[in-house]
Amino acid sequence: MVNRLWVLVKGELQRLNKYNMTSVSVLVAIIWGIVLFFVNGEWLGYLLPLVLMMDATLMAIMYVGSVMFFEKSESTISTMLVTPVSNKELVLSKLIANTVHNMFASALIIIVFVFIRDLSINYFLMFVAIFIATAFHTLLGIVMAYFQKDFTSMLVNIMIFMFTLGVPSIFYSVGIISGDVWEFVLLFNPIQSAQILIEGGFKGWGFEYDYKYFFSLGYLTIGGILLYYFYALPKFQAYAVKQSGV
Amino acid sequence: MFKVEDLKYRYPKGEADVINGISFEINEGEIFGFLGPSGAGKSTTQKILIKILGDYRGEISYSGKNITEFSDEFYESIGVSFEMPIHFSKMTAMENINFFLKLYKNNANVEELMKRVNLWEDRDKMVGEYSKGMKIRLNIVRAMLNNPEMLFMDEPTNGLDPMNAMILKDMIREFRANGGTVFITSHIMTDIDQLCDRVAFIVEGEIVEMDTPRNLKIKYGKRSMFMEYKENGKTVGIEFPLDGIGKNKEFLDLLQTKEIETLHSGETTLEDIFIQVTGVALKNGE
Numbered sequence: 001m002v003n004r005l006w007v008l009v010k011g012e013l014q015r016l017n018k019y020n021m022t023s024v025s026v027l028v029a030i031i032w033g034i035v036l037f038f039v040n041g042e043w044l045g046y047l048l049p050l051v052l053m054m055d056a057t058l059m060a061i062m063y064v065g066s067v068m069f070f071e072k073s074e075s076t077i078s079t080m081l082v083t084p085v086s087n088k089e090l091v092l093s094k095l096i097a098n099t100v101h102n103m104f105a106s107a108l109i110i111i112v113f114v115f116i117r118d119l120s121i122n123y124f125l126m127f128v129a130i131f132i133a134t135a136f137h138t139l140l141g142i143v144m145a146y147f148q149k150d151f152t153s154m155l156v157n158i159m160i161f162m163f164t165l166g167v168p169s170i171f172y173s174v175g176i177i178s179g180d181v182w183e184f185v186l187l188f189n190p191i192q193s194a195q196i197l198i199e200g201g202f203k204g205w206g207f208e209y210d211y212k213y214f215f216s217l218g219y220l221t222i223g224g225i226l227l228y229y230f231y232a233l234p235k236f237q238a239y240a241v242k243q244s245g246v
Numbered sequence: 247m248f249k250v251e252d253l254k255y256r257y258p259k260g261e262a263d264v265i266n267g268i269s270f271e272i273n274e275g276e277i278f279g280f281l282g283p284s285g286a287g288k289s290t291t292q293k294i295l296i297k298i299l300g301d302y303r304g305e306i307s308y309s310g311k312n313i314t315e316f317s318d319e320f321y322e323s324i325g326v327s328f329e330m331p332i333h334f335s336k337m338t339a340m341e342n343i344n345f346f347l348k349l350y351k352n353n354a355n356v357e358e359l360m361k362r363v364n365l366w367e368d369r370d371k372m373v374g375e376y377s378k379g380m381k382i383r384l385n386i387v388r389a390m391l392n393n394p395e396m397l398f399m400d401e402p403t404n405g406l407d408p409m410n411a412m413i414l415k416d417m418i419r420e421f422r423a424n425g426g427t428v429f430i431t432s433h434i435m436t437d438i439d440q441l442c443d444r445v446a447f448i449v450e451g452e453i454v455e456m457d458t459p460r461n462l463k464i465k466y467g468k469r470s471m472f473m474e475y476k477e478n479g480k481t482v483g484i485e486f487p488l489d490g491i492g493k494n495k496e497f498l499d500l501l502q503t504k505e506i507e508t509l510h511s512g513e514t515t516l517e518d519i520f521i522q523v524t525g526v527a528l529k530n531g532e
Contacts, residue, residue: 011345014341014345074331074332074335075328076332076334078332079388082296082298082326083321083349083350084319084320084322084349084350084351237300238258241298244293
């Protein structure tokens with residue numbers, strides 16, 4: 001299984017590159033780099049975690065959605081279904097490849113800023129934060145792809161996701177909304193969880209890990225595992241069969 | 247090789263069965279044609295046989311074992327050629343092939359296969375630049391990558407020019423000659439006639455006829471002989487019963503005394519049989 005999974009992951013990464021997703025992610029990293037270069041120190045503290053959060057959440061959903069859209073338009077899922085690979089391997093390969101790919105994009109943004117600005121980053125915690133946030137949202141992107149009819153519907157779904165979950169999280173981060181109620185409600189927002197984990201990566205080992213940090217860590221980790229075992233994997237066959245023209 | 251008994255299938259949101267208790271066997275080393283109009287259940291049956299669709303009722307066994315008991319090894323031993331192109335268009339043909347090749351334990355000689363379907367010269371082209379015919383030929387290579395024991399082919403010659411269709415038919419015959427088994431669906435009746443050892447006609451989820459093409463032609467054909475000959479500058483046509491034709495004096499006299507233009511037995515074609523048993527005329531793409 002490991003060998004086949006490795007072949008599938010390599011194939012997914014190769015396709016992400018061939019279908020220009022890698023170029024897009026590099027371009028996005030450069031654009032963010034340019035934007036953040038001109039932001040002053042105080043705002044950088046707000047914006048850099050936001051940018052990394054957007055990359056690990058919305059972009060992760062969009063990349064995997066695009067890859068699955070291409071699969072649909074080229075009917076390649078049909079031929080994957082008649083190979084010895086299992087659905088578990090197919091879903092896992094998408095999850096691993098897209099997470100690795102997205103982490104590469106996030107790493108680019110971080111590298112740019114480490115060289116340009118004097119940033120204090122706990123690399124281990126940042127790695128954990130981006131890994132967990134990206135993996136969860138990639139999985140969410142896979143599940144959302146099950147419902148997308150075409151490229152437009154994928155973009156519409158991402159916009160809905162952005163406005164219902166992304167905007168409140170951003171508003172809370174910059175202080176537009178505040179208070180205990182929002183703090184509690186947003187604990188169940190995966191984007192907010194990603195934001196909290198990423199902010200943790202900018203603090204040293206000495207920072208106080210409050211309950212929100214651990215809740216977010218558990219929420220995305222356990223939520224991701226549950227999403228994988230109870231929805232993404234069991235529903236994959238029905239999705240793939242539907243794409244193959246039945 | 248394949249034994250299907252009382253197969254029934256209903257789509258999850260369907261109100262009625264689309265496959266209504268069909269039974270048939272595909273023998274080892276045979277080319278079995280599965281024919282029927284659109285929506286008759288051909289593709290659904292094929293998707294059940296290749297384990298894409300589950301939740302069917304009835305029994306299906308492959309090499310004496312229920313197909314539900316197979317795991318990876320099932321796909322190691324079959325190859326599937328889909329009707330539509332199924333390749334990553336932004337990758338070259340060889341990139342596509344090499345990716346799929348690594349998923350199997352058994353690997354065919356790719357160069358030989360690609361040369362056979364006249365794609366070797368274009369192996370480093372993006373599949374997106376291929377014509378439809380080239381993509382279909384690449385489908386065939388994809389289906390045979392793992393040296394399968396059994397091939398499932400959905401409209402294999404659809405979109406191919408006569409030359410490449412002939413090459414493909416030769417490949418299918420060679421595959422059979424080497425012990426392979428083929429399940430084929432097609433609306434091109436000449437292909438079916440040329441290739442298949444046995445055919446089954448499916449209509450509204452039921453098999454309405456199944457036999458060798460020869461036996462079907464005898465069964466549905468007219469036992470007669472139609473002759474056209476020249477008389478006083480005009481063409482005259484006359485039909486004789488086939489039974490006892492060797493002793494039919496009028497027939498023998500005409501043979502000996504007239505200039506015969508054409509002589510046809512009443513043997514029918516598979517296309518006529520298709521129309522007769524399915525009640526549906528064939529159209530392109532059906």
